[in-house]
Amino acid sequence: MNGTRPAASSPCPKCQHENEPESSTCERCGIVFSKYAPGPERFTPHLDNQGGHHHAAPMHEPMHERAPQGWSLQDLPWGKVIALALVVAVIGYFVLSKPYEVVGPAPERAQNVVIMLHGYGDTTGNFANAARRMNAKSRETSFIVVDAPLSAGLTGRAWFTGGTLEDCEEQIAQTHERVIGIVDEVLAKGVSGDRIYIAGFSQGAQMALDVGVSEKLQRPIGGLILMSGGWPNWPGAVGAKTMEGAELLSDARVLLVHGSKDPIVGIADSRSLEKALGPYTSVEMVEHEGGHRINTDASRAVGAFLAE
Numbered sequence: 001m002n003g004t005r006p007a008a009s010s011p012c013p014k015c016q017h018e019n020e021p022e023s024s025t026c027e028r029c030g031i032v033f034s035k036y037a038p039g040p041e042r043f044t045p046h047l048d049n050q051g052g053h054h055h056a057a058p059m060h061e062p063m064h065e066r067a068p069q070g071w072s073l074q075d076l077p078w079g080k081v082i083a084l085a086l087v088v089a090v091i092g093y094f095v096l097s098k099p100y101e102v103v104g105p106a107p108e109r110a111q112n113v114v115i116m117l118h119g120y121g122d123t124t125g126n127f128a129n130a131a132r133r134m135n136a137k138s139r140e141t142s143f144i145v146v147d148a149p150l151s152a153g154l155t156g157r158a159w160f161t162g163g164t165l166e167d168c169e170e171q172i173a174q175t176h177e178r179v180i181g182i183v184d185e186v187l188a189k190g191v192s193g194d195r196i197y198i199a200g201f202s203q204g205a206q207m208a209l210d211v212g213v214s215e216k217l218q219r220p221i222g223g224l225i226l227m228s229g230g231w232p233n234w235p236g237a238v239g240a241k242t243m244e245g246a247e248l249l250s251d252a253r254v255l256l257v258h259g260s261k262d263p264i265v266g267i268a269d270s271r272s273l274e275k276a277l278g279p280y281t282s283v284e285m286v287e288h289e290g291g292h293r294i295n296t297d298a299s300r301a302v303g304a305f306l307a308e
Contacts, residue, residue: 205229
């Protein structure tokens with residue numbers, strides 16, 4: 001083939017029409033054979049099993065073969081997917097979930113409601129175990145185990161972490177807001193204030209005392225349950241030298257529970273609290289032989305106090 005016209009036995013390279021041997025153009029489609037340049041193939045030829053003839057494959061077949069493959073699980077950037085899932089989970093936890101866990105009956109069906117504040121570095125999930133032991137001694141009590149708003153270590157939480165004076169004031173304001181907000185939530189369920197107690201362990205006990213004598217509370221409560229606590233150690237908190245706000249507990253009761261072998265917070269701190277709070281409210285002190293923990297004796301003491 002010399003490029004000027006197709007051979008006698010060859011059809012038009014474009015429309016396959018049979019032309020005269022001397023023709024330089026196609027009688028049907030009008031192309032000039034010498035200038036015709038065929039485009040890229042659009043079909044993949046397949047051999048027909050019947051008679052050995054070729055036929056054009058359907059258009060979608062070669063396109064499917066040449067097109068990039070679709071999504072597969074192996075193609076996903078799993079590192080980014082997991083990171084995104086964690087971010088969504090964390091945001092969902094803080095935005096959608098409540099910062100507490102209820103152990104025992106619902107507050108509106110309970111005889112008493114105890115708002116429990118865990119110690120420094122602890123978590124709601126772990127402290128809820130102590131609430132379950134207490135609930136075993138006081139089945140009619142609803143224990144609301146609150147998650148502290150501040151981070152302490154990789155997974156722990158805290159009510160106060162220190163810092164500058166401005167940092168301290170901001171932390172205490174944030175903590176008071178959380179605890180008082182839960183008191184308001186319980187009151188909104190129809191629970192009378194004299195059935196609501198704020199309890200705490202270690203730093204949580206210090207914060208329970210600080211909230212209990214805070215002018216921000218301004219709500220009647222049944223009392224305080226302070227376990228292995230002591231005097232708050234942040235600026236502006238109630239202390240042995242200034243009992244400002246303690247008169248707010250005049251209609252409440254206070255239970256102090258402390259282990260005589262406590263190596264973290266000495267039992268002398270609770271004895272000091274007993275002496276200082278005595279002129280303002282009814283105070284009961286229970287000492288046990290344990291250390292810095294809520295043991296069976298402590299749980300039994302709380303149950304007996306709530307049953308009075």
